[in-house]
Amino acid sequence: MSRPARKLPEPILDPREARRAIRAERITGHTAGLAPQHVQGNLCILPLEYAAEFAAFCQRNPKPCPLIGMSAPGDPRIPDLGEDLDIRTDLPRYRVFRDGECVDEPTSLTQVWRDDLVSFVLGCSFSFELPMVEAGIRLRHLDNGTNVAMYTTNIACTPAGRFHGPTVVSMRPLTPANVIRAVQVTSRYPNVHGAPLHLGFPEQIGIRDILRPDYGPVPEIRDGELPVFWACGVTPQEIVRRAKPSLCITHLPGSMLITDRLNRDLAPW
């Protein structure tokens, strides 16, 4: 979920307009900065024979797997997230996995779509980073134009059928005052990872070396800062990869689904 600079004449604010541009393949890159007030989601499409198990997995692990939308089998629409939304065409680029191996990165799913596919859309960290930034919290990876560091932990997800494995967390280094503010702000967003899972002692959650992340760049933690860990959307990707389903389709990292839902509506109070 890096945020590389996009080269666009002007920012698109309306989510329907953004989806139309993506559908027409006028946008095929990252979605960071597009319709910034609106929720962007991670995509995971699975055949029906895996769908009930994966739905249960998300229900049992809401922090790493915050399900914000789910389709009927074979139905490419998810009207909750956008009246006109077509999951086969409305993301800039997809990844197609067969038996756990990535076999293609198409810009449309019209060639691979099947009547037994079920789409899952999961909340992503864009939605909870925005309120932190709006609350005055500087996030180092945004300042540096890089991605967050991510770590596989010793916190096991609650298994569901063929889906099981460890929780992956993202880490943001914060000053003590910002730790307190970040807990307050992100607690209001339980549907996009919510409050931190841990802070302060990486070894307590099985992270041996904070400077050797499992995903993302080496982080910079300054004197007087604490590492703060949130459940990460890479968790379900890893869990699904390990399960090696016959077919699985995801978004290309950074190329998310843009929905009509407003980020601010994700906060229950």
Place this chain on the structure above:
Amino acid sequence: MSRPARKLPEPILDPREARRAIRAERITGHTAGLAPQHVQGNLCILPLEYAAEFAAFCQRNPKPCPLIGMSAPGDPRIPDLGEDLDIRTDLPRYRVFRDGECVDEPTSLTQVWRDDLVSFVLGCSFSFELPMVEAGIRLRHLDNGTNVAMYTTNIACTPAGRFHGPTVVSMRPLTPANVIRAVQVTSRYPNVHGAPLHLGFPEQIGIRDILRPDYGPVPEIRDGELPVFWACGVTPQEIVRRAKPSLCITHLPGSMLITDRLNRDLAPW
């Protein structure tokens, strides 16, 4: 604000009944455990010539000085906090200071009451420790039957006239999971100290040695715990002591004002 065992036949749950027993001097000791669902307050009584400055001081420093009630000059009643409440008789024991020196610890103020006295009632940590305990957070000082450790910091209060000085904080050692939960729970109680002021790095707030508190006992901080600091009700006591007003009356530590307000009503959501 230690919580020594009281020797009473049975706990008094009703705040009016508790105040009646105190007024009749059947209770002259600590108030911990009395009417436990109700707000207890710290008391500070000052002559009118100091009242506006102290009210401004509280308004400017709501975290250490959360004002929950204030009387009219000379009026011993504070109906907001209890219909029948008489501030001259309804606390178990008082401290009378003249020019900054404690000169008496009476059980009633009838002898010293004057028509120019203004009463200030400030929220206390009982009200925010209860929700923490109810949220499953073990507090070491409660487990050990001792007081919290308190420290004078380098965080200056916003001055108001003759009232100025540093913020005093209380410290509770917590595991990372409990740090996160404690920020959530105490953030809901802005009128009784609210969210922590700091965590993790005592030296950042001018505390040189965490094992040498300025008030209270030497704390026990275990491996894997973080020290978490909240603004403390000792702050206004210290600020007033430094200002050496001609007359000042407070509660004896631990012998608080019991009010009719419910602790749960202090949470705005």
